[in-house]
């Protein structure tokens with residue numbers, strides 16, 4: 001259990017720089033390891049010597065530059081345009097392609113790119129009072145967030161429990177006169193499968209509706225995998241009907257966090273993304289993205305990363321990732337009781353278990369105890385709980401160690417047996433409804449689960465995950481929101 005609550009940010013007297021850095025390093029020691037190839041979520045590590053130092057130096061160079069006004073800081077505009085051009089070229093746009101007029105913006109991340117794709121689509125149809133978007137159920141939760149923020153209704157189309165993809169006819173059927181945007185993922189985060197983009201874009205186009213391809217996760221991996229010979233289906237601007245694409249540079253472009261690119265097929269499609277306001281006494285505000293003041297740091301760091309790695313570097317990293325994926329998937333196949341959720345065609349390995357004696361949440365804890373940090377995914381509709389591995393190039397040198405660790409963790413999980421929730425906890429959980437949930441109730445529950453005082457997260461999460469898994473989605477949301485609220489308390 002880690003308690004970081006007693007860190008004060010504003011001491012009465014200033015602290016020497018080296019002490020401050022020591023404090024930060026001590027705090028960082030409580031984190032999951034961002035390097036070393038044993039973390040399968042949150043962090044994208046290429047394992048390239050010197051890249052961190054380069055990105056940090058570039059970040060520092062531009063940290064105080066403000067993206068608020070591109071005329072004041074042309075350096076940032078130049079780097080943004082370079083990033084957009086590179087992303088467009090990689091994703092089937094630019095001179096000599098079927099999408100020569102692609103334009104784009106650099107945003108702070110995938111969520112912002114998706115919010116803006118939805119905003120642009122919504123604001124292109126001011127005639128509609130109740131706009132809607134259509135997305136496969138496997139689309140990233142950021143679309144639900146965008147729908148919530150922008151007061152747009154989200155219509156989800158179920159995914160097939162075997163292919164984990166939506167049926168194109170079902171997508172077509174979900175499109176209504178009020179639909180402003182249809183979504184496809186390339187690939188989905190949870191399972192790493194590429195949706196039938198050609199079919200989805202075609203039905204959107206036939207209905208006169210925009211089609212956004214969420215390639216936030218894999219947009220910087222799929223093109224290299226394709227060049228290496230992988231059978232990547234069409235998903236980019238080469239597909240007629242695709243009107244916008246998002247790709248996160250802080251994922252498989254291996255840039256430090258805070259950079260995504262949102263591309264539109266032409267400037268007219270992008271126009272409603274912008275916000276401009278002159279009706280106040282200050283400067284006229286013109287924002288292509290959500291933030292107004294923006295640090296140049298992430299943009300400079302991404303620019304440096306792309307320039308340094310280059311196409312040959314990304315190809316090399318994609319080959320290492322592809323081999324790591326194959327190795328990890330092989331280890332899963334060789335382990336009794338485990339089953340791959342999908343063929344690992346991209347950079348995700350996702351597995352489940354059909355064996356009632358093998359509790360996946362206990363397995364995740366056993367892997368964590370052995371230094372392998374995987375991501376549990378809860379039961380959803382007719383999809384079972386699963387374990388997600390985002391695979392990056394840094395994993396490659398570790399692959400040989402994974403199989404034995406997985407076998408050991410599986411044996412330990414079997415020996416420990418499935419989680420049995422204490423009856424009093426089950427009774428309490430059973431009585432909870434999202435509406436009736438109070439901070440006190442959640443605090444009591446957290447206490448019972450060993451999450452006392454919201455001080456941190458215990459090393460073993462199987463009981464918590466089992467409890468969450470047994471709760472309907474609305475209750476999970478409320479429970480976790482209350483819990484995070486408990487974690488986020490001021491440190492005096």
Ligand SMILES: Cc1ncc(COP(=O)(O)O)c(C=O)c1O
Nearest residue numbers: 109110111140142189214216217
């Ligand atoms: C497919 C997809 N879209 C969107 C996002 C959201 O990106 P971010 O966390 O950068 O906001 C993610 C993040 O994993 C993703 O995988």
